[in-house]
Amino acid sequence: MGQGLASAIHTTNHVLLYDTGPKYSPSFTAGRAIIVPYLRYRGNDRVDIIVQSHGDNDHIGGLNDVMDNIEIGKILTSVPSKTVFSNVEYCRDGQSWVWDEVRFEMLHPAEIGKFHGNNASCVLRVSHGTHSILMTGDIEAKAERALLSMHEHEISSSMLIVPHHGSRTSSTAALVRAVSPEYVVFSSRYLNRFGFPKQDIITRYEEIGARLLNTADSGAISMQVRSRGISITRQREKSRKFWNTRAE
Numbered sequence: 317m318g319q320g321l322a323s324a325i326h327t328t329n330h331v332l333l334y335d336t337g338p339k340y341s342p343s344f345t346a347g348r349a350i351i352v353p354y355l356r357y358r359g360n361d362r363v364d365i366i367v368q369s370h371g372d373n374d375h376i377g378g379l380n381d382v383m384d385n386i387e388i389g390k391i392l393t394s395v396p397s398k399t400v401f402s403n404v405e406y407c408r409d410g411q412s413w414v415w416d417e418v419r420f421e422m423l424h425p426a427e428i429g430k431f432h433g434n435n436a437s438c439v440l441r442v443s444h445g446t447h448s449i450l451m452t453g454d455i456e457a458k459a460e461r462a463l464l465s466m467h468e469h470e471i472s473s474s475m476l477i478v479p480h481h482g483s484r485t486s487s488t489a490a491l492v493r494a495v496s497p498e499y500v501v502f503s504s505r506y507l508n509r510f511g512f513p514k515q516d517i518i519t520r521y522e523e524i525g526a527r528l529l530n531t532a533d534s535g536a537i538s539m540q541v542r543s544r545g546i547s548i549t550r551q552r553e554k555s556r557k558f559w560n561t562r563a564e
Contacts, residue, residue, distance in 0.1 A: 319481065320374030321503045322346055323451065324354070325442060327416040331355070333366045334440060334451050339377025347378025352385045361387060364415075367407060367422075368393035369437040369453030394425065394436040407438035409466060418444045423471065424455065424463045434480060435459035441473060447541045449475040450495055456485040468494050474546065475499045475539060478521075482513020492520050499546070501537055502530040 322337035337346025355363070363386055369375055371394075379399060382388070391399060392407040411422040424439035425431045437453025450473040455463070460479070463471065476497035479486035500521050502513040513530070521528060529537050534550035 319503075320346065320377070321369075321453075321477070321481075322351055322375075322378060323477065324351075325418075326358070326360075327418045330364045330415040331360050331362070332420070333363050333382070335369050335375040335453070336366065336378035336382050338374040345378045345381050347381030348385075351378055351382050355386055362389065363387070364389040366391045366393075367438050367440055367451075368395065368399065369407075369451075370434060371395035371398045372434070372454060375453065392422070392438060394431075394438055407440075418442060423467050424459060426462065426466055431459055431462070434485075439463060441471065443473075444541055446474075447546060448473040449477070449539075450497070451477045452479040452486075454480040454483075454486070456480060456483070457488050460486065460488050460491045464490055464494055471495050473497055475501065476526075478502050478513065478517075482517045484514045484517060487517045487520060489520060492524060496524060497521075497526050499539070499548070500526045500528055502528070502532070 320338040321335040323334040325332045325334065333351070336351060339345040363382070366379070366382070366388060368379060368391055376398060383401065388401065389403070391401050391404040392411065393399065393404060394407055396404045396406060406428050407422050408428060409423055409426040413420050419442070421441045422438060423441055425436055434454035434456050435458050437455045437459065439453065439455060440451045442449050442451070450471055456479070471494055473495050474497060476495050478500050482502045518528065529548070531537060538549040540547045
C-alpha cells in the first residue's frame with residue numbers, strides 16, 4: 317500500500333498481520349481506511365498475532381486503528397514501547413509456532429537491544445510444504461549480515477518481501493543469493509521521492525531470474541499458496557475498468 321507495508325497471512329483458522337501501514341493524518345490511516353475494512357470483508361473480527369516489524373510510520377502508522385477495531389491476540393515487535401497493549405513481546409530469533417500445518421519462524425533479531433531502527437526489524441519466515449515467504453521489514457546491510465551469520469542455509473524462500481522497499485542500503489548480493497526467491501515484492505509508492513526501488517537493486521534480483529512485483533504498478537498483491545503452486549492476483553488487474561484498457 318504505497319510507501320509502506322501491511323501484509324495479512326491467512327491460514328485455515330488463523331490470521332497474522334505483518335505491519336500495519338502508514339498514518340497519513342490524524343483522521344486517515346492505513347489501519348482505518350484499508351486494513352480494518354479488508355478484515356471485516358473477509359469475516360475476520362480477530363487477528364491472532366500482529367508482527368510489528370519496527371517503529372517507522374510507514375510500517376506502524378495504522379496499528380492503533382487496528383487495535384481499536386479488531387480483537388488482537390498478541391503483538392510481537394522490536395518496539396514494544398510504541399504500543400500500549402496488554403500482550404506485547406519483543407520479536408526475537410527462535411520464536412516459532414505452527415498453525416494449520418503452516419510454520420512461522422522468527423529469524424531476527426537474535427539479541428534484544430543490539431540493533432536499532434531499521435536493523436531491528438522483525439524478520440519472519442512462513443512456510444508450508446515446499447513454499448515459503450520471507451518478510452524482512454526494513455533491515456539494511458548490517459542486519460542482513462547478522463541474519464546470514466545465523467541462518468544462511470535456512471532462509472531460501474519462494475517469495476521475498478524486499479528489504480526496505482528496494483533501497484541501496486539493503487538487498488546485499490549475499491542475501492539475494494541466500495534467499496534466491498522465485499518472486500520478489502517491492503512495496504513502493506508510484507514516483508516516490510526516494511526513487512525506490514533503485515535500478516541496481518532491481519537488476520540484482522533480475523540476474524537471479526526472480527519474478528518482480530511492485531505495489532506501485534500492481535496495487536495490492538495477493539498470493540495464494542496451494543500444493544499445486546502459487547497463484548498471484550494484482551488488484552489493479554483484478555479491478556481493471558474499461559478506461560484502463562489500451563485502445564487498439
